[in-house]
Amino acid sequence: MAEPKLRVLMVSDFFFPNFGGVENHIYYLSQCLLNLGHKVVVMTHAYGNRSGVRYMTGGLKVYYVPWRPFTMQNTFPTVYGTLPIVRTILKRERITVVHGHQAFSTLCHEALMHARTMGYRVVFTDHSLYGFADVGSIHMNKVLQFTLADIDQAICVSHTSKENTVLRSGLAPGKVFMIPNAVDTAMFKPADVRPSSDDVITIVVISRLVYRKGADLLVEVIPEVCRLYPNVRFVVGGDGPKHVRLEEMREKHSLQDRVEMLGAVPHSRVRSVLVTGHIFLNSSLTEAFCIAILEAASCGLLTVSTRVGGVLPDDMVVLAEPDPDDMVRAIEKAISILPSINPEEMHNRMKKLYSWQDVAKRTEIVYDRALKCSNRNLLERLSRFLSCGAWAGKVFCMVMIIDYLLWRLLQLLQPDDDIEEAPDINFCN
Amino acid sequence: MDNNLAGDSPPPPPPPPPPPRPKWRKVAYGGMQIGYDDNYTDETFLEEMVMNANVVRRDLLKVMKDSISISQYLCIVALVVLVWFHTLQSSLDETSLLLLDLSLLALGFLVLLLTEEKMLSLRLLLRYVTNITFFTTGLYVLAPVYQTLTRSISSDSIWAVTVSLLLLHLFLHDYSGSTIRAPGALKSPSLTSCISVNASVVASVFVASRLPSRGHVFAVMLFSLQVFLFAPLVAYCIKKFSFGLHLGFSFALMGLTMYSVYALHRLFFVLFLVLVVVVNVVCPYWLIRMQEYKFEINGPWDEAKLCFDITD
Numbered sequence: 001m002a003e004p005k006l007r008v009l010m011v012s013d014f015f016f017p018n019f020g021g022v023e024n025h026i027y028y029l030s031q032c033l034l035n036l037g038h039k040v041v042v043m044t045h046a047y048g049n050r051s052g053v054r055y056m057t058g059g060l061k062v063y064y065v066p067w068r069p070f071t072m073q074n075t076f077p078t079v080y081g082t083l084p085i086v087r088t089i090l091k092r093e094r095i096t097v098v099h100g101h102q103a104f105s106t107l108c109h110e111a112l113m114h115a116r117t118m119g120y121r122v123v124f125t126d127h128s129l130y131g132f133a134d135v136g137s138i139h140m141n142k143v144l145q146f147t148l149a150d151i152d153q154a155i156c157v158s159h160t161s162k163e164n165t166v167l168r169s170g171l172a173p174g175k176v177f178m179i180p181n182a183v184d185t186a187m188f189k190p191a192d193v194r195p196s197s198d199d200v201i202t203i204v205v206i207s208r209l210v211y212r213k214g215a216d217l218l219v220e221v222i223p224e225v226c227r228l229y230p231n232v233r234f235v236v237g238g239d240g241p242k243h244v245r246l247e248e249m250r251e252k253h254s255l256q257d258r259v260e261m262l263g264a265v266p267h268s269r270v271r272s273v274l275v276t277g278h279i280f281l282n283s284s285l286t287e288a289f290c291i292a293i294l295e296a297a298s299c300g301l302l303t304v305s306t307r308v309g310g311v312l313p314d315d316m317v318v319l320a321e322p323d324p325d326d327m328v329r330a331i332e333k334a335i336s337i338l339p340s341i342n343p344e345e346m347h348n349r350m351k352k353l354y355s356w357q358d359v360a361k362r363t364e365i366v367y368d369r370a371l372k373c374s375n376r377n378l379l380e381r382l383s384r385f386l387s388c389g390a391w392a393g394k395v396f397c398m399v400m401i402i403d404y405l406l407w408r409l410l411q412l413l414q415p416d417d418d419i420e421e422a423p424d425i426n427f428c429n
Numbered sequence: 430m431d432n433n434l435a436g437d438s439p440p441p442p443p444p445p446p447p448p449p450r451p452k453w454r455k456v457a458y459g460g461m462q463i464g465y466d467d468n469y470t471d472e473t474f475l476e477e478m479v480m481n482a483n484v485v486r487r488d489l490l491k492v493m494k495d496s497i498s499i500s501q502y503l504c505i506v507a508l509v510v511l512v513w514f515h516t517l518q519s520s521l522d523e524t525s526l527l528l529l530d531l532s533l534l535a536l537g538f539l540v541l542l543l544t545e546e547k548m549l550s551l552r553l554l555l556r557y558v559t560n561i562t563f564f565t566t567g568l569y570v571l572a573p574v575y576q577t578l579t580r581s582i583s584s585d586s587i588w589a590v591t592v593s594l595l596l597l598h599l600f601l602h603d604y605s606g607s608t609i610r611a612p613g614a615l616k617s618p619s620l621t622s623c624i625s626v627n628a629s630v631v632a633s634v635f636v637a638s639r640l641p642s643r644g645h646v647f648a649v650m651l652f653s654l655q656v657f658l659f660a661p662l663v664a665y666c667i668k669k670f671s672f673g674l675h676l677g678f679s680f681a682l683m684g685l686t687m688y689s690v691y692a693l694h695r696l697f698f699v700l701f702l703v704l705v706v707v708v709n710v711v712c713p714y715w716l717i718r719m720q721e722y723k724f725e726i727n728g729p730w731d732e733a734k735l736c737f738d739i740t741d
Contacts, residue, residue: 129730130730131730131731131732132725132726133725157457158457159455159457160728160729160730161730163474163475163477163478163728163729163730164728164730166475167475167478167726167728173468173470173474174468174470175468176468177466177467177468178457178467178468179467180457180458212732216735216739217735220737285733285735286730286731286732286733288730289457306733307729307733310455310456310457310458311456311457311458312458313456313458322733322735323736324737352459353458353459353460354458355460358460358461362461362467365467366467
């Protein structure tokens with residue numbers, strides 16, 4: 001079998017069987033890279049009984065490292081505890097590039113640090129936006145500064161995310177690549193028979209019902225729109241703490257027959273909920289990259305959204321400020337341009353605008369650039385850490401020096417030649 | 430083979446110039462933009478960032494004038510501690526203490542009457558008088574309880590606890606206003622200011638329980654509670670009425686305290702002087718110096734603020 005061109009290790013705490021933006025991103029990107037002929041291995045922590053090595057579609061090998069998560073799906077941070085297992089995986093699979101995902105994942109930070117110590121190329125992708133003012137964000141940004149001080153290339157999922165990451169970590173903008181997420185257009189197809197928009201217009205909302213996703217805006221907007229347009233009905237999917245407020249709103253305005261609450265919608269059923277609607281409403285207060293909008297556009301729905309400029313062309317989305325009056329105005333405009341929307345045409349356009357194959361090709365370019373970066377030795381790299389701060393710089397240098405010494409010790413105890421290399425198994429048919 | 434023998438052949442036209450690459454757009458759709466790498470950064474990068482939008486610019490003189498309220502309260506607490514000390518050493522007897530209490534009460538009332546902007550109706554005045562009578566009677570009745578409260582506890586523990594409670598009281602005190610307000614005040618007191626009032630009350634109870642006779646206990650308790658509960662209100666009314674009066678009152682208090690502490694012990698006088706200088710001069714200067722490092726960043730990545738209140 002032909003030697004794979006690149007051998008990539010994806011590291012994150014967030015992977016299947018969890019469902020979410022980061023998990024989907026890693027899975028789809030890995031599948032497309034496998035199709036391009038590279039070798040991809042994923043490393044994550046054990047989920048319940050799912051521990052050890054598993055194989056997924058296309059020969060994607062996943063290492064579920066037996067470390068228990070301790071808070072919000074994150075592994076307990078032991079700084080040096082993951083060094084032996086990371087070294088073993090890197091040597092066994094003969095990895096050339098390590099790709100970490102999500103700043104909030106402790107496993108990612110630790111693995112990137114160890115990979116750097118052992119001389120591998122590292123790439124990091126950031127999926128979220130963070131603030132600067134509260135205690136949690138300040139600490140997270142410091143940790144991110146440490147990881148990104150010595151990185152080869154970084155990837156962000158939107159332009160806002162790129163600006164945010166550059167400010168938080170002090171990285172040079174030229175090192176950060178903007179590669180957006182994409183949507184699986186084969187799965188999100190419009191309905192064969194479009195529901196008629198003459199008598200009833202259906203507006204679909206699918207999101208977690210939390211403050212951050214603007215559930216309070218929904219509570220203000222839905223009664224107003226129902227009052228102005230007697231032929232509009234709402235379908236609300238998703239669950240969360242603000243569920244109670246939405247139920248109260250339904251009771252207060254007697255909208256039980258016009259607002260349908262579906263509860264939590266599993267990912268496999270999202271498409272079937274979307275195709276019953278004409279308009280998709282997104283009211284989130286902050287969003288690094290909203291994949292829900294792409295899924296809706298791929299199913300042929302017109303989108304009304306806050307705060308996600310630059311994701312869809314202007315004729316596929318109506319933007320609004322996170323203010324109830326402005327959102328009602330945007331919904332009115334959307335209802336007025338609804339007759340001119342053709343779902344099939346929108347779906348075909350989405351196929352050209354976003355595809356995971358394109359994301360994989362662009363990521364491949366980033367990997368090639370990372371491989372071309374010069375590999376500095378320990379002393380040259382330590383100078384990069386000293387610029388992180390008056391006290392923090394010295395602490396980071398100490399951490400890296402100890403990591404280096406531990407690595408040399410491990411090389412003495414278990415030499416590199418003793419680690420058996422795994423054979424490449426060809427799954428293509 | 431086909432030679433052009435008709436004449437000079439015209440030179441081949443120059444190749445057309447390559448088409449200029451399209452303008453870079455700050456969008457996420459459409460894949461890689463032709464002619465640009467994914468890490469292309471143009472001058473619109475970070476153009477929506479806003480720095481230090483909500484920062485208050487402070488002036489040294491104003492901060493020093495504001496810090497006078499803090500040193501005024503420190504003097505008040507120091508005077509209370511002095512009275513306690515003298516009572517414990519039996520330099521002050523019951524009758525003089527009771528006289529002190531009554532005069533302070535009358536003075537406080539007078540200040541409130543004079544500085545209150547709204548007309549104090551007779552009904553409100555009657556309410557105040559009834560409250561004070563209840564308060565004093567209650568204290569008088571409970572005085573024997575306080576006297577025997579800490580009989581089984583050693584003196585060292587009492588002094589240690591009193592000092593720590595007083596320090597807690599000073600740290601958590603609400604220096605900008607008053608925890609006890611006139612009825613109809615807008616803001617309700619915060620948790621820390623309630624804790625500080627309670628700490629001061631408990632400290633006064635501990636000190637009062639060390640006194641020999643019931644009369645002493647009653648007088649000292651009345652004095653301490655009067656000062657701790659009502660002095661912030663009186664000081665706040667004076668400050669609201671006229672800033673000059675507030676300054677004069679503060680300086681008078683400081684002078685009185687310095688003189689009394691000096692008469693007591695030289696070392697305490699020096700420490701107190703240093704404390705007042707630090708609070709009034711060093712801390713404002715330090716605050717102004719630190720302001721230069723303030724760096725607040727806002728931009729499109731911030732969570733949007735809802736413009737309406739969420740009523741649950």
